[in-house]
Amino acid sequence: MADILHRVGIKSSLDEVYKALTTREGLAAWWTINTQGESNKVGGVIHFHFSVDGKEIGFFDMKVLELHPAKRVLWQVVDGPKEWISTKISWELKQEGDYSIVLFKHQDWKEPVEFMHHCSTKWAIFLMSLKSLLETGKGAPSPNDVIIGDWH
Amino acid sequence: MADILHRVGIKSSLDEVYKALTTREGLAAWWTINTQGESNKVGGVIHFHFSVDGKEIGFFDMKVLELHPAKRVLWQVVDGPKEWISTKISWELKQEGDYSIVLFKHQDWKEPVEFMHHCSTKWAIFLMSLKSLLETGKGAPSPNDVIIGDWH
Numbered sequence: 001m002a003d004i005l006h007r008v009g010i011k012s013s014l015d016e017v018y019k020a021l022t023t024r025e026g027l028a029a030w031w032t033i034n035t036q037g038e039s040n041k042v043g044g045v046i047h048f049h050f051s052v053d054g055k056e057i058g059f060f061d062m063k064v065l066e067l068h069p070a071k072r073v074l075w076q077v078v079d080g081p082k083e084w085i086s087t088k089i090s091w092e093l094k095q096e097g098d099y100s101i102v103l104f105k106h107q108d109w110k111e112p113v114e115f116m117h118h119c120s121t122k123w124a125i126f127l128m129s130l131k132s133l134l135e136t137g138k139g140a141p142s143p144n145d146v147i148i149g150d151w152h
Numbered sequence: 153m154a155d156i157l158h159r160v161g162i163k164s165s166l167d168e169v170y171k172a173l174t175t176r177e178g179l180a181a182w183w184t185i186n187t188q189g190e191s192n193k194v195g196g197v198i199h200f201h202f203s204v205d206g207k208e209i210g211f212f213d214m215k216v217l218e219l220h221p222a223k224r225v226l227w228q229v230v231d232g233p234k235e236w237i238s239t240k241i242s243w244e245l246k247q248e249g250d251y252s253i254v255l256f257k258h259q260d261w262k263e264p265v266e267f268m269h270h271c272s273t274k275w276a277i278f279l280m281s282l283k284s285l286l287e288t289g290k291g292a293p294s295p296n297d298v299i300i301g302d303w304h
Contacts, residue, residue: 002155006276007269009301099302103269117159117255124158124276128300148280149161150251 004106004120008127009099012134014070017100020130021073021091030130030139042067045078050142052152060084083115100134102127118151156258156272160279161251164286166222169252172282173225173243182282182291194219197230202294204304212236235267252286254279270303 010017020026024046028035031048038044042064049059059080065088066074073091077084092103104127109116125146133139140146162169172178176198180187183200190196194216201211211232217240218226225243229236244255256279261268277298285291292298 002157003264004272005154005156005264005269006273007266007301007303008273009303096302101301103266105269112155112157114159114255117157117257120156120272121158121160121276121279124273125280127273128277128298131300146280148283149159149253150248151159151161 001107002109002112002116004104004109004116004123006102006104006120006124006127008102008104008131009096010102010131010134011098012100014093014095014100016134017093017102017130018070018073020134022067026133028141030133030141031126032142033144034142037061039064040067046075052143057152062089081115083109083111083113102130115151118148121148153259154261154264154268156256156261156268156275158254158256158272158276158279160254160256160283161248162254162283162286163250164252166245166247166252168286169245169254169282170222170225172286174219178285180293182285182293183278184294185296186294189213191216192219198227204295209304214241233267235261235263235265254282267303270301273300 020030022040024035024039027039032050034049037046039046044064046062050057060077061079062075063078065076066072071093075089077087087106087108090105094101125148129139129141172182174192176187176191179191184202186201189198191198196216198214202209212229213231214227215230217228218224223245227241229239239258239260242257246253258275277300281291
């Protein structure tokens with residue numbers, strides 16, 4: 001098993017970060033504008049769809065396993081690319097001085113495949129989009145996300 | 153043991169990417185302007201120093217273990233933060249269509265500590281600096297790097 005880890009510090013309140021991770025509007029403003037489903041209920045399923053030049057290139061369906069306001073969110077992938085199925089994504093939040101710290105983990109990849117390398121870099125890009133959304137009011141969600149190579 | 157993985161695609165030749173990873177000038181243009189030592193000789197040691205507002209905040213000393221032009225570079229950390237000592241950093245290069253693909257691995261962390269989360273995100277930022285350097289002629293090396301939180 002292998003995990004993707006990240007840490008960003010955001011000049012914003014824990015409540016605002018939590019809201020950006022648990023509301024459809026928040027998620028659509030930093031990850032992908034095509035976000036549907038139930039993001040703020042344990043047991044709900046969130047549908048994230050991605051497109052390039054108007055054509056869908058992929059999707060992830062996440063089941064919400066845990067919601068602890070201003071503290072922790074846990075999702076499990078229930079549909080999407082085969083490498084993602086059953087992996088879990090956890091968000092731990094804590095205050096450090098002026099910053100809300102986000103400890104991110106995309107855990108339980110079966111193998112450290114090349115696609116995992118790509119997803120690790122891309123998660124960093126989207127975490128910077130989350131940071132930008134909360135600090136400046138403007139994120140860079142798909143399809144306006146920063147491109148990191150041939151795999152978008 | 154735990155590894156940091158990343159993948160970026162750069163519109164540049166493999167030779168140019170290799171040069172940016174193995175010359176003092178190249179490294180100084182995307183990672184840290186204060187790069188010293190022997191980067192293009194197996195057995196050489198490269199010194200990377202980082203500062204904020206003119207004050208040194210840390211350094212890494214890397215021994216060059218492998219150099220395969222346009223293909224692969226391997227370093228081992230011989231001095232720096234205790235969590236980094238003995239870890240290895242590998243760069244695998246390959247062509248995919250118009251892109252030079254960089255597969256990056258910072259391997260053999262003893263524990264997935266919070267500092268590892270930070271370094272993972274920060275490596276993504278510096279890989280984007282490398283990409284920018286090669287595609288636009290301008291990177292964002294320390295101390296002009298993108299800040300990701302309270303740990304810079």
